[in-house]
Amino acid sequence: MARAVVTMPAQAKRGEIVEIKTLAQHPMETGFRRTQTGELIPRDIIRRFTCTYNGVEVYRADLHPAIAANPLISFTTVASESGALTFQWTGDNSYTVTEIAPIRVE
């Protein structure tokens, strides 16, 4: 189960600053931990998060092993035109989750 939840207003006024909260379901295994028998648990993390607004990148984050499981990323953008925001998380073990959220700008 790879799930991501995006919370943002469905509509906004032109020029308004909108807050976007994203929560991705991921264990963020650091790659430094060992099992009880001493074997290294391979790293399994999200490497990159991007948000594009009608094809234009508005936010990007690189994620690292020290980041907690189920990372919450919150940021803002300016509502400039109606359309859709595309959120993408990519990581180890060909992890890819894409979420699309429409926005109506008046």
Next chain:
Amino acid sequence: MSLRFLSAALACLVCTSARAGEIPPDQRRSGYELMSRETRAIQDDDTTNPGMLWVLDGEALWNRKAGTADRACAACHGDARTSMKGVAARYPAFDAALGRPVNLEQRINFCRTGRQKAPPLAFESRELLALTAYVARQSRDLPINIAIDARNKPFLDAGSEAFHRRQGQLNLACSQCHDDNWGKRLAGSLIPQAHPTGYPLYRLEWQGLGSLERRLRNCLIGIRAEPHAYGAPEFVDLELYLMWRANGMKVETPAVRP
């Protein structure tokens, strides 16, 4: 003879002093109130509460057909938002067929094996935690309501006895920390009153969701006692006592704790 009397009197003294440490109802505090402002904010907002990821998974499982009966939970119980409202606040509840109380996880598994004809879900598996969290979420903000009658009284007493019994290599009883010394610090951490108001909950230390039994196993290992297996009757008795002790407090599932 006199020695035996003395030890009996001493045992009685220990027993009464332990009972005297019980928390008066107006002084009961959920672990929520002892948390930092930041951790409380994570719990309060469903869009930031990572426990909601399990609740959403649970909702999907609730509506998914399972087992040879090919029935989903929703086929019998309908919309969980109405049918499961307040259910978690009553658990562990007495099961007449089994003749003893069962917790919510066990009830879900009985439904799976009995009605859905599906294999039971493993304790602490992602699926069982998700379903439990989804069911318990429907009782959020409702008061815990454990009714004690003649049938489950012996199990409540057994749980109470376990709570007040010294055990493990450190020879500590649950009550010594959670009744007598709550609000003080054990190393860097605040000692809470041990009210199970938000289970299954997201513990930052676990980086995931876990059940009350996982938490109890942590505590037992902490006092160097041998932890019971998941689903053990001893655990369910203790859960019954803890939930009864928290009667009237609000359900917070899925809670967030440090």
